Amino acid sequence: MFLRLSKAIQGMAFFMCVLGGLPSHAAPDAVAGKAKAQICAACHGENGVSALPGFPHLAAQPQLSIFYQLLQFRDQRRKGGGMEAIAATLSEQDMRDIAAHYAALPPPPAVAGGDAEKITRGQQIAQQQYCSSCHGAQLQGQKHVPRLSGQSSEYFVQQLRKLRSGVRADMDGTMASAARSLTDEEIEAMAVYTRSLP
Ligand code: HEC
Numbered sequence: 001m002f003l004r005l006s007k008a009i010q011g012m013a014f015f016m017c018v019l020g021g022l023p024s025h026a027a028p029d030a031v032a033g034k035a036k037a038q039i040c041a042a043c044h045g046e047n048g049v050s051a052l053p054g055f056p057h058l059a060a061q062p063q064l065s066i067f068y069q070l071l072q073f074r075d076q077r078r079k080g081g082g083m084e085a086i087a088a089t090l091s092e093q094d095m096r097d098i099a100a101h102y103a104a105l106p107p108p109p110a111v112a113g114g115d116a117e118k119i120t121r122g123q124q125i126a127q128q129q130y131c132s133s134c135h136g137a138q139l140q141g142q143k144h145v146p147r148l149s150g151q152s153s154e155y156f157v158q159q160l161r162k163l164r165s166g167v168r169a170d171m172d173g174t175m176a177s178a179a180r181s182l183t184d185e186e187i188e189a190m191a192v193y194t195r196s197l198p
């Protein structure tokens, strides 16, 4: 309990630090970000829509969400996919510019079809669990909260499990508590539902 609390405080301090740091930097430049994102395309796709299963789409992710995730990778608070090493090569201005570029791209196409029963079930669970209270009415993401609509379902399942177990630490502990009681079956149903959203 104490550990969890101190982790949450640490997370909040990190968050406030970042917020406090915002005004002193140059405005994010999406055009510069496009050039800087060339090295990301191999894995995240030319237009932020990855062709590789299990790799996250970045297109239309909220700018702040991309920026904070890059900071978390750089500081090794989040690990995976070799992203720690990649983020370590970026300045905070690079991160802001790249985030502005991806945020402005059209969202990944919804994956139509799929198991209709799972989609309905996924929608029910998402409503019961109030996922949209943080992730937005259409689960399109907002502020520092990532977009879920249209996201790769393999990635969705993998990350939700990591958040549930604490392997992936989240910024303020809110997502860990949202994931705690979810079963694998519920996570899978929600993955089919969210990827079907435009
Ligand atoms: C070699 C492949 C590869 C390259 C190159 C790469 N990434 Fe990633 N990226 C990944 C993988 C895999 C993940 C998922 C990590 C995990 O398992 O948590 C990821 C995750 C991310 C996330 C978190 C997404 C989310 O929804 O939370 C962001 C943001 C990101 N990458 C940005 C970038 C940027 C910006 C670049 C270029 C500067 C880049 N990546 C280059 C493979 C790559």
Ligand code: HEC
Residues within 6 Å of the ligand: 056, 125, 126, 129, 130, 131, 132, 133, 134, 135, 144, 145, 146, 147, 148, 156, 159, 160, 169, 170, 171, 172, 174, 175, 178, 179, 190
């Ligand atoms: C209290 C706010 C809150 C609620 C409620 C919430 N989330 Fe989240 N969620 C977040 C935040 C913040 C993050 C980013 C976590 C981080 O890395 O710090 C996140 C991250 C995620 C991710 C990882 C996405 C990515 O791109 O890496 C998934 C998947 C997710 N949430 C699914 C859900 C689902 C499904 C529900 C409902 C069961 C839910 N969330 C409810 C705040 C919330």
